[in-house]
Amino acid sequence: MEIKEILACVDHTNLKVNATLKDILLTCDEGIEFGCASVCIPPSFVKGAKEYVLDKIKICTVIGFPNGYSTTEVKCFETKDALENGADEIDMVINIGDLKAKNYDKIKSEIEKIKACCKDKVLKVIIETCLLTDDEKVKMCEIVTEAGADFIKTSTGFSTSGATREDIALFSASIGKNVKIKAAGGISSIEDAEAFIKLGASRLGTSRIVQIVKKGGKYNEGNSTY
Numbered sequence: 629m630e631i632k633e634i635l636a637c638v639d640h641t642n643l644k645v646n647a648t649l650k651d652i653l654l655t656c657d658e659g660i661e662f663g664c665a666s667v668c669i670p671p672s673f674v675k676g677a678k679e680y681v682l683d684k685i686k687i688c689t690v691i692g693f694p695n696g697y698s699t700t701e702v703k704c705f706e707t708k709d710a711l712e713n714g715a716d717e718i719d720m721v722i723n724i725g726d727l728k729a730k731n732y733d734k735i736k737s738e739i740e741k742i743k744a745c746c747k748d749k750v751l752k753v754i755i756e757t758c759l760l761t762d763d764e765k766v767k768m769c770e771i772v773t774e775a776g777a778d779f780i781k782t783s784t785g786f787s788t789s790g791a792t793r794e795d796i797a798l799f800s801a802s803i804g805k806n807v808k809i810k811a812a813g814g815i816s817s818i819e820d821a822e823a824f825i826k827l828g829a830s831r832l833g834t835s836r837i838v839q840i841v842k843k844g845g846k847y848n849e850g851n852s853t854y
């Protein structure tokens with residue numbers, strides 16, 4: 629698999645709590661340079677980043693992040709604010725306590741309301757797989773499909789672990805045909821990235837792949853080396 633194909637699946641991510649606008653704009657520059665799918669950044673930097681990149685790369689941001697226990701109303705407000713500031717894609721975190729309590733209708737309703745706010749913009753639903761049983765993961769595949777979200781996403785990267793090959797395989801077998809998969813958290817090598825894509829992920833949430841390619845010093849668009 630050529631490295632440019634892998635990079636085209638990457639949501640180049642900088643969600644560090646100590647990130648400055650200068651750091652975020654560097655992330656944007658890297659995302660543009662290496663042909664990434666988007667940059668995933670904190671909501672407070674969306675407006676500045678959008679004004680900086682214009683339409684050179686999509687801006688993704690996070691909602692209800694990282695714990696997911698904001699009310700639906702707050703998540704909807706966050707979503708609308710992010711979109712008004714220029715976000716192209718929204719990665720929301722579910723209320724994991726609601727899933728554990730089997731409040732499935734509540735979770736579905738929340739996703740539907742946030743998707744209604746997004747309209748034609750992409751909505752990804754983070755379910756934090758490391759905290760779930762396989763049955764809960766399968767149930768979330770069903771809920772995300774029924775609610776009309778665009779992606780199911782494994783992880784925030786802020787919990788106990790990130791994406792696993794087993795989870796991506798489980799997602800691939802359980803989601804509806806209109807739902808895509810984003811693997812995120814702990815993707816630390818080109819081999820990891822390629823494996824997740826082959827298992828069915830079409831997006832990768834990671835800050836490391838671009839850094840690996842940069843350190844290799846051999847990347848160009850017509851070359852599969854890195």
